[in-house]
Amino acid sequence: MSFLEVRNLSARVKGGGPLLRDVSLTVQVGEVRGLVGESGAGKSMIGKAVLGILPKAVEITGGQIVLDGTDLLTLPPAVRRVKVGASCALIPQDPLTALNPSRRIGVQITDRLVDILGWTRQRAEERALALLGEVQITDPARVLRQYPHELSGGMRQRILIASAFAAEPKLIVADEPTTALDVTVQKQILKLIAALQARHGTALLFVTHDLGVVSKVCQNLSVLYAGKVVEDSDVADFFRAPKHPYSAALLAATPKYTDPSAGLQPVPDAVIAAVRAEVEHG
Amino acid sequence: MAEGRFEVRRRAGVRLWLSAAWLVLLVIVALFAPYIAPKDPLEQDLFSGRLPPFWVHGADASFLLGTDSLGRDVLSRIIFGTRIALGVAVVSASFTCVIGAALGLLAGFYRGWVDVVVSRFIDIWMAFPPVLFSILLIAVIGPGVFSIILAIVVIDWTRFARVIRAEAMAQGAMDYVASARVAGRGRFGILLREILPNVLPIIVVLLTLEMGIAVIVEAILSFVNLSISTDDPTWGGMISEGRSSIHQAWWVLVFPLVTLFLTVLSFSQLGEGLKDRFDPVLR
Numbered sequence: 217m218s219f220l221e222v223r224n225l226s227a228r229v230k231g232g233g234p235l236l237r238d239v240s241l242t243v244q245v246g247e248v249r250g251l252v253g254e255s256g257a258g259k260s261m262i263g264k265a266v267l268g269i270l271p272k273a274v275e276i277t278g279g280q281i282v283l284d285g286t287d288l289l290t291l292p293p294a295v296r297r298v299k300v301g302a303s304c305a306l307i308p309q310d311p312l313t314a315l316n317p318s319r320r321i322g323v324q325i326t327d328r329l330v331d332i333l334g335w336t337r338q339r340a341e342e343r344a345l346a347l348l349g350e351v352q353i354t355d356p357a358r359v360l361r362q363y364p365h366e367l368s369g370g371m372r373q374r375i376l377i378a379s380a381f382a383a384e385p386k387l388i389v390a391d392e393p394t395t396a397l398d399v400t401v402q403k404q405i406l407k408l409i410a411a412l413q414a415r416h417g418t419a420l421l422f423v424t425h426d427l428g429v430v431s432k433v434c435q436n437l438s439v440l441y442a443g444k445v446v447e448d449s450d451v452a453d454f455f456r457a458p459k460h461p462y463s464a465a466l467l468a469a470t471p472k473y474t475d476p477s478a479g480l481q482p483v484p485d486a487v488i489a490a491v492r493a494e495v496e497h498g
Numbered sequence: 499m500a501e502g503r504f505e506v507r508r509r510a511g512v513r514l515w516l517s518a519a520w521l522v523l524l525v526i527v528a529l530f531a532p533y534i535a536p537k538d539p540l541e542q543d544l545f546s547g548r549l550p551p552f553w554v555h556g557a558d559a560s561f562l563l564g565t566d567s568l569g570r571d572v573l574s575r576i577i578f579g580t581r582i583a584l585g586v587a588v589v590s591a592s593f594t595c596v597i598g599a600a601l602g603l604l605a606g607f608y609r610g611w612v613d614v615v616v617s618r619f620i621d622i623w624m625a626f627p628p629v630l631f632s633i634l635l636i637a638v639i640g641p642g643v644f645s646i647i648l649a650i651v652v653i654d655w656t657r658f659a660r661v662i663r664a665e666a667m668a669q670g671a672m673d674y675v676a677s678a679r680v681a682g683r684g685r686f687g688i689l690l691r692e693i694l695p696n697v698l699p700i701i702v703v704l705l706t707l708e709m710g711i712a713v714i715v716e717a718i719l720s721f722v723n724l725s726i727s728t729d730d731p732t733w734g735g736m737i738s739e740g741r742s743s744i745h746q747a748w749w750v751l752v753f754p755l756v757t758l759f760l761t762v763l764s765f766s767q768l769g770e771g772l773k774d775r776f777d778p779v780l781r
Contacts, residue, residue, distance in 0.1 A: 306680045309673070314672075316692050316695070328678070379677075
């Protein structure tokens with residue numbers, strides 16, 4: 217059963233060109249779907265459209281976002297907010313700006329549970345403590361009393377992950393959760409996300425430009441070019457034999473540590489011209 | 499590095515405590531003026547006019563800081579002037595702060611038409627020359643404490659609105675605001691819970707700066723006789739009177755001027771110090 221179904225979604229900058237062209241994708245209950253593409257392909261926009269946090273300059277021009285059987289785009293904003301808040305969460309890209317600098321960690325995790333979901337303060341605090349343990353933070357009781365600036369980037373990203381899982385959402389949108397971290401921390405964070413996802417059975421829409429990351433955590437992926445899905449495959453199939461020439465070129469462009477002499481392979485101009493023509497006219 | 503940081507913090511601490519001490523002293527003086535002042539500030543005694551302060555030859559020890567040309571005690575007048583200076587500062591800065599901050603927050607966070615209306619309004623408002631504007635305003639509604647407060651609020655709210663709008667806008671673009679929205683918090687809830695705590699340090703700094711500015715404005719308006727009646731002692735009024743006899747009795751001008759200077763300086767230093775206290779990163 218698909219928990220999230222995006223159907224023919226189109227969006228554009230107000231008074232400007234298209235950002236998303238007829239995008240369709242599904243995320244099954246408990247599935248991890250990767251959303252890959254180069255910078256500006258619109259991958260983050262899809263996540264933001266689902267969560268209702270698109271920038272004001274972007275407008276949706278058509279299509280549906282069906283979450284758990286209801287089209288979000290037909291709901292009044294207040295109803296939509298509550299529905300999304302109860303079943304979805306976000307792991308943001310930049311852990312440095314994603315925590316409120318003037319509030320303690322504990323309050324930031326718990327007050328949403330208390331205010332919005334109506335939990336008791338005690339229950340929320342116990343939950344926060346348990347989750348920080350789950351994301352392998354030592355001395356969670358102390359961390360809950362600290363301010364964001366007292367913690368490292370990796371620690372903050374762990375806290376954001378814990379916070380995302382706090383209300384047991386059905387779907388989490390992870391918007392390039394490891395891009396802002398250094399490589400050694402990236403690996404730990406990915407493992408952590410994969411572990412929590414498996415334990416909680418949460419569906420995950422994983423936005424990234426890193427195919428290596430996709431191969432580690434995702435089951436399926438959608439490849440985006442200039443706002444259009446050019447390939448939708450099983451991860452195993454994709455890495456064995458990509459269907460679309462652009463995907464193949466993208467895969468070939470991934471640096472190979474096993475053969476450093478090969479250097480970096482850019483996506484050939486001919487492939488780009490072909491995919492651009494396909495996206496714009498097809 | 500840790501040591502350097504400690505050093506900065508300690509120096510900031512000294513600044514904060516010195517300025518706070520001066521302002522606390524002023525508050526006490528203002529509250530208990532009738533008990534502290536050695537003389538009646540309005541009592542004239544033409545036989546003891548222009549007496550110098552106590553350490554100068556020819557002084558009368560009962561007039562510590564000397565007397566003005568009408569024989570009124572300078573110290574007592576400064577003490578009673580504190581009441582008006584502080585009262586005007588606190589009341590007008592508070593109103594300015596509340597109005598300016600509220601409009602700035604709304605414009606910066608909600609954007610859209612609210613922002614357009616508020617911002618254009620600020621632009622037009624700031625095009626008026628402030629001194630002329632306040633003199634005009636007081637000329638129309640008549641002089642008095644209430645007029646001064648009104649003039650300050652009406653002119654200076656733009657200072658708050660501008661700065662706080664920009665800050666609210668910057669904070670509104672942060673990821674933590676997006677996270678709060680995803681979690682289901684409404685716009686107003688985000689404004690109060692997420693944005694306001696981050697804008698608060700700036701509001702505090704502006705508030706204390708504004709108190710300093712209010713003291714100056716009140717003095718300026720007294721100086722041009724647009725404040726309250728000339729009998730009532732105000733620092734600006736004393737400076738204005740002292741100016742005419744600067745060569746014969748410098749103390750009539752200098753003492754209120756020094757008091758004014760220290761007070762304005764204290765307000766601005768207090769703001770800086772409090773900002774450091776409020777900011778979790780510097781704390």
